Amino acid sequence: MPIRIPIINGQKSDIQYNLDDENDLKKLKLNPTDDGKISDRYVHYQNCKHAVIESKGTTVHKAIEQIESTVKHLLSTGNKVDFTILIMKRLSHSEQRSFKRRKDRVLIDPQTREPYSVRVGNEKRTIFLLYTSEANITCDGMDKYLSPKNIALGGV
Amino acid sequence: MGIYIKLGSPLRVPSSDRALARLHYCYTAIKYFQQPSFFLPQNVQIWRKAPSETLGGTKVDEMPLSDVSYTFALLRKRFSKSYFSEELFSSIVVFNGVWNVDNTKLAGFISCNNNSVWKQAYHDIEIDAYGRGNIEDLMDVFLTNDEFVNIVQSFIGDISHAEVGQPMNPAIVYFSIGAPEFGEVEDLIAIHLRDWREMVKFLYAKLRRSKAPWIKEKVVPIDRGFYVSSLTEQEITESIFKQVREEAEIVEKIGNSITYIGKGKDSFKDFYGRFEERIFKPASQELPKGDALKKIMKKGLEGTSSLG
Numbered sequence: 001m002p003i004r005i006p007i008i009n010g011q012k013s014d015i016q017y018n019l020d021d022e023n024d025l026k027k028l029k030l031n032p033t034d035d036g037k038i039s040d041r042y043v044h045y046q047n048c049k050h051a052v053i054e055s056k057g058t059t060v061h062k063a064i065e066q067i068e069s070t071v072k073h074l075l076s077t078g079n080k081v082d083f084t085i086l087i088m089k090r091l092s093h094s095e096q097r098s099f100k101r102r103k104d105r106v107l108i109d110p111q112t113r114e115p116y117s118v119r120v121g122n123e124k125r126t127i128f129l130l131y132t133s134e135a136n137i138t139c140d141g142m143d144k145y146l147s148p149k150n151i152a153l154g155g156v
Numbered sequence: 157m158g159i160y161i162k163l164g165s166p167l168r169v170p171s172s173d174r175a176l177a178r179l180h181y182c183y184t185a186i187k188y189f190q191q192p193s194f195f196l197p198q199n200v201q202i203w204r205k206a207p208s209e210t211l212g213g214t215k216v217d218e219m220p221l222s223d224v225s226y227t228f229a230l231l232r233k234r235f236s237k238s239y240f241s242e243e244l245f246s247s248i249v250v251f252n253g254v255w256n257v258d259n260t261k262l263a264g265f266i267s268c269n270n271n272s273v274w275k276q277a278y279h280d281i282e283i284d285a286y287g288r289g290n291i292e293d294l295m296d297v298f299l300t301n302d303e304f305v306n307i308v309q310s311f312i313g314d315i316s317h318a319e320v321g322q323p324m325n326p327a328i329v330y331f332s333i334g335a336p337e338f339g340e341v342e343d344l345i346a347i348h349l350r351d352w353r354e355m356v357k358f359l360y361a362k363l364r365r366s367k368a369p370w371i372k373e374k375v376v377p378i379d380r381g382f383y384v385s386s387l388t389e390q391e392i393t394e395s396i397f398k399q400v401r402e403e404a405e406i407v408e409k410i411g412n413s414i415t416y417i418g419k420g421k422d423s424f425k426d427f428y429g430r431f432e433e434r435i436f437k438p439a440s441q442e443l444p445k446g447d448a449l450k451k452i453m454k455k456g457l458e459g460t461s462s463l464g
Contacts, residue, residue, distance in 0.1 A: 020289040036254065036263020037286050056292045058334040058343075059158065061211060061278070066286055068210040094277045094337040109212065118210050127210075 003040055003055045006085055006130060013051075015044035019070065029077040037069035042079070050080045052125075055087040060099045060107075063088070064116065064127065071118045071125055084118060085128045101129045158293055159185075159283040160336055161315070164327030175235045175244050177324040178268040178280050183228045184318040185266050185283055186251060188311055190224070195264065197221045197253040200231070205271060207248045216243060221251060246271045255285045257297045262288055277335055295333045295345055305417055309409050312348050316412060333421065339365060341424040346417040352397060353388045355416065359431050360384050370440060377446035387439055400430040 005013050017024040019038050025031070028042065041053040052070050054063045067084045074081050086107065091099060100110040107116045107129040117124035161181060169177070189195035200221050206213030221227050231249065238244045249268040254261055264285035269275040285294040298304050308331060319325045330336035331346035339361025349355060360383065363371060375383065387393050401408065404427035405419035418424050444452075 035252075036261075036288070038288065056287050058287065058293045059278070059284070061207065062284065062286055062293070064210050065208045068208055089334075092277075092335045092337065093340060094335045098273060098277055116210055116212075 003053070004087075004132075005041065005043055005053065006087075008045065011046050013043035013045050017042040028074065028079055030073055035069055037066045038073075039066050039070040039084075042070070042074060042081075049082040052081055052084045053087065054085070058088075060086070060088070060091065060095050067127065068118050072120060075120055081118075081125055083126050083128065085130060087130045087132060089132050091129075099129075105129060158295060158330070158332050158334060158336070159281075159311070160279040160330040160332065161185075161281040161283075161326050162328045162330075163280045163324040165324040167323070169323045171240075171244060172235065172238075173323045175247075175268070175270050176232060177322050178270065179228060179231055179235065179249070180322060181281055181315060181318060181326065182249070182251065182266055182268045183224070184315055185281065185311075186224055188314045189266075189283075194257055195253050195255055195266070197224060197251050197266075199252050200227060201250045201252065202243070203248045203250060204243065204246050205248075206274065207250050207267065213248070216247070221253075244270060248274055255294060255297070257294075258301055260291065260297050262286060262291065262294070262297065264294060279330070279336075293333060295331065299345065299421075305407060305409075308346050308415060308417055312409075312415050313411065329415075331417075341428045343421060344418070344424040345421065346415060347424075348413065348415040350413045352394065352414060353384070355414070356388050356393070356397065357384050359428055360436075362428055363432060363436050370437070373445040373447070374440045374443040375436070377449060378443070387435065393435060396434050397431070400434055401427060403430055 005016060017028060019025065019030070019040060019042060030038075039052050039054040040056060043051050043053060045051065052067055052074065054067050054070075063086050067086065071081050071084060091101070096110070098109065098111075099116075100108050102108050102115070105128045107127045108114060109116060116127050118127065119125075163174070163177060163181065186195065186197055190197070198221055200219055201207070201215055202217040203213045204216050205211075209215075219227065219230075235244060247268075247270045249270070251266045253264060253266075255264040262285040264283075266283045267278075267281065269278055269280055269282060283294070285291075285297070287293050287296075291297060298307060301307065312329060315326050315329065326348070327350070328338070329348040330344065333343040333345065336344060339358055341359075341362055347355070347358070349358065360380065363375065364380075401416070404423050406423050406427055407417045407419070409415040409417065416424075418427075
C-alpha cells in the first residue's frame with residue numbers, strides 16, 4: 001500500500017526519500033544496518049521544512065523508537081529534521097493510558113499533558129499523530145501550534 | 157508478530173519474585189526463538205520508566221548478549237539483590253536482536269516490563285519486531301509462514317512447560333498486531349487462555365464496551381460474574397460456541413489450557429459478531445432493564461416503610 005504523505009497547510013512535499021530503499025539511504029549517508037529501527041519516509045516540504053514520517057506504526061512505542069533513531073541518524077549525518085509525523089490506524093485502548101493526541105494533533109502524555117518530542121541536544125522535534133482514516137491527511141489544524149520558533153509551516 | 161504474555165498467580169507474589177518470573181519466561185522465549193534461528197539476540201538494555209528517551213525513559217545499563225544463559229544468570233542476581241529498589245519497579249529490560257524468518261530480516265526485541273504503566277499497555281512480556289517496508293510487525297512475517305499454527309502451538313508448549321517451579325504462570329498469551337487488551341478482538345490473531353469459559357469472559361469484555369442500548373439497559377446492570385457463569389453453565393452455550401468458532405475459522409488446540417488460532421486478521425472479529433448474535437443477544441432479550449429493576453427495588457423499600 002502506498003504511503004500517503006501529509007499535506008500541511010496546503011503544502012505538499014516536493015522531495016521524498018524512501019528509507020526502505022538502499023539508494024535513498026546512501027543519498028542521505030545513512031547506514032541501513034545501523035540498528036534496524038528506521039522510519040518509512042524523510043520528506044522535504046516546499047517551505048524548506050523537513051519531516052520524518054512513520055506511517056505503519058502498530059504500537060506507539062515502537063513507532064516512536066523508530067522515529068527517534070531515524071532523527072538521530074539523520075542529524076548525525078548532517079541532514080535537517082524540523083518535525084516528525086506518526087500515522088496510525090488507531091490508538092489501542094491499552095495505549096491510551098500513556099498516549100493521547102491533543103487538538104492540534106501533537107502526541108502528548110495524558111498524565112503530565114507534556115508533548116512527546118525527540119530531543120537532540122537542546123532542540124526538540126515535535127511528534128504529530130495522524131490517523132489513516134483522516135481524509136487526505138491534510139493538517140490545516142497544525143498551524144496553531146507551529147510557531148516560527150518551531151516549525152512555521154504555511155507562514156504563521 | 158506482537159506476542160504479549162500476561163502472567164498471573166492465584167497467590168500474592170512479592171515484586172522481586174514477579175520480576176524474576178518475567179525474566180524466566182523471557183529467557184524461555186529467547187531460547188525458543190533461538191533454536192530455529194528466528195531470533196538472534198544482540199544486546200540487553202535496562203531502561204527506567206520507558207524504553208527510549210523520547211518516551212521519557214532513561215537507559216540505566218547496556219551489555220552485549222553473547223552468552224544468553226550467562227547474561228540471564230547475571231540479571232537474576234541483579235534483580236534478586238535489588239528488592240524494593242527503583243530499578244526493580246520501574247525497569248523495562250529489553251533484549252534487542254534481529255528476527256530472521258523466511259529470509260526476512262527485521263530488528264526486534266523481547267522485553268520484560270516491570271514498570272507498572274508499561275505493563276498495563278504491553279503486558280509482562282512483549283515480543284515484537286520493528287516494521288520496515290511493507291511489513292508492519294512480526295505478525296506479518298509469521299502469518300505468511302506455512303508453519304504458523306505449529307509455531308504458535310509449540311511456543312505455547314514451551315512457555316507452559318516453563319511453569320514448573322515458578323510463582324507465576326502465563327495467564328493469557330496474545331498473538332496480535334499492536335498492543336492487545338482483554339476483550340479487544342481487532343487485530344487479534346491467536347490467544348491462549350485457561351479454557352473456553354475464559355474465552356466467553358473475553359468476548360463478554362468486548363460486549364461491555366459496546367454502546368448499543370440493549371447492552372447498556374439489560375447487560376450492564378447485571379453482575380459480570382453472574383452473567384457469564386449463567387451463560388457458560390448452559391450446555392447449549394458450549395455447543396453454539398464450538399459451532400460459531402468453526403464458522404469463523406478459528407482453530408482450537410487443547411493442552412493443559414486452550415489456544416485459539418484465527419485463519420486471518422478478521423477471524424476473531426467475525427467470531428465475536430457471530431457470538432453476540434447467537435448467544436449474548438438471545439440470552440439477554442428477556443432480561444429486565446436496569447430501570448425496571450430499580451422500580452422493583454423501590455417498590456420493595458416502600459413496602460418496608462409502610463410496614464413500619
